[in-house]
Amino acid sequence: MGFFSQIVNGLGLGSIYALIALGYSMVYGIVQLINFAHGDIIMVGAYVVYVILVIMNLPIWLAVLGSIIFCGIAGVLIQRIAYQRLLNHDAPRISLLITAIGVSIFLQNLFQLLFGSDAKSMPKMFSFNSLKFGTLEITSSTTLNIVVSILMMAGLQLMVSKMKIGKAMRATSEDAGAAKLMGINPNTTIAFTFGVGSALASVGAILYCNTYPQIKPIMGGLLGLKAFVAAVLGGIGSIPGAMLGGYLLGVSESLTNAYISSSLTDAVVFGILIIVLIVKPTGLLGKNVREKV
């Protein structure tokens, strides 16, 4: 039973990676930018929850809603302020990348300035009884992580394939110039993508706080990096790919911790990435992509 417990642990952790990976994947799909500030959006989301829930002492639904909306707006603002001019002037990719790193450093330092660099503790947020299947016990936080991440992916997939804005996103990602001729405003579409990606990161942040009740200004760094690996592993640009990558990463981390050695966790994770990229350079579900958003 231990083995299945470890798989479930990995899925719980992987769900958080997956939600964050979705944001990387969407933004990459539409502007081919690795948005390194994405990891720090998680941190922003976590601190918004902290402010609303702990400092202002308001109810939890307000904290969740507030964090999602705040991050969505922050994502759009970052795109508008930091990236839009570069994109419109066809700046080289490397400028965008450096700007993204700059935004990331800015956010980390801003939050260190505002809240101090030490860790803040979070209260228990959602709690219900563990699910039991025989001897296998799934804790409330793990259940929540898995269910929410699947719902989010399904919702996102639906939006991209059925809704008008989703079609606009796909069109912009395929050919921004042609999309413009068809009456799609690429700037709005790109900003919307950033907003949705950041809102998803904030959902990830909420699940993170619920599972690991401690936040600090630099928490986004490694988390963002792992999620980025998940996105590449699954095939960057693909929504189910990001999810698959996230789960795979979480499970392999968990199994390595349990059966090999905790000091090899990162080695195994990145080893898997290297092997997958050698065998299938586009990632597990990355085709020569039409479904990229």
Place this chain on the structure above:
Amino acid sequence: MKKRILAAVLSAVMLAASAFGCAQDGNKQPASGNTEAGDTIKIGGLAPLTGNVSVYGVATNNGIKMAVDEINKAGGVLEKQIEYIVYDEKGDPIEAVNAYNKLVQDDKIIALIGDVTSKPTIAVAQKAVKDRIPMITATGTTADITKAGDNVFRACFIDPYQGELMAEYAAKKLNAKTAAIIYDNGDDYSTGVADAFEKEAKEAGITITNKEAYQPGSVDFKSQLTKIKAGNPDVLMIPAYYSDVALIAAQAKDIGIKSKLLGADGWDGVLEKIDKSNLDAVKDCYFCSQYSPENKDEKLQNFLKQYTEKYKSEANMFAVLGYDALGMMAAAINKAGSVDSEKIIEALKNLEYKGLTGSTTFDENRNPVRDAVITTIADGKYKFVENFKK
């Protein structure tokens, strides 16, 4: 261009030197009007008063200064006033050795209290052994420090001692038959305590069901805890610092581990890192520390009160140990009846000192032997359980 850089460097050095001089003057005790050799007992101090670890240095130094003031008010040592000369070594071993040379050659100190953190203390101890300067480090926990020579003493517990102590406590007081350990693989303190705990626990007849490592900076401990849960140990030893402890305890509760939690002095501060709604995660815990503010000892309570009045902050373990380190040295000089180094070293070896941390003697490795304080957490507060000696 080169000239300009040189000028900038030179002026920086000069500025630093003048700042250094000021700090030194400011720290000389006002009680000692006369600085001629022989009229005062000169005790040197080394502490990181600026830099990364200044939090520790400043607290330790404050504690030492309070002890000096108190002893001087009561008439001093050997009927002379103590002159405490402290230099800032910024947490750097090279600076520490330079400052040490200055203390010995220019200031002609007869004894040294310092250093504060382990690495500079080891560097200074190598020098002090050659000069035969009696030396007490208040807070350097690495076991090797006092192995340098028989003139090097320490006021704090060493890391392995805490592990042994908690193993003994688990066996004798908690009647544990099985134990598990989860520790930080990248931290000397954590691995040191974990190894000592494991060894001592086995000797005390406790079966170790699991010993699980994690990487520094980890937040997810569920894989390790799931394995530990399968072994269903009576106690779970977590020799880590408070931030990690808060996360591990919350996840252990989450996956349903019912074991009693054990820890060492790294637990001090865990309450600030764990939210009220998660407090039941640490309701059944026992950790050891060097002293407890809950202890009703009059001397300790007086010290804590005066410290807060004087420095406008709460005294911590470092301040308390700094106070005791100087107290030990002063007591040894009194006992020796002279300022001769060999006599002071001999006196320290046979010293029985009663200070804020309780009654202390030194063992053959010049490490302190005294009661540790076992603390638990109840109703959201630290609660003193008992004194315990291995």
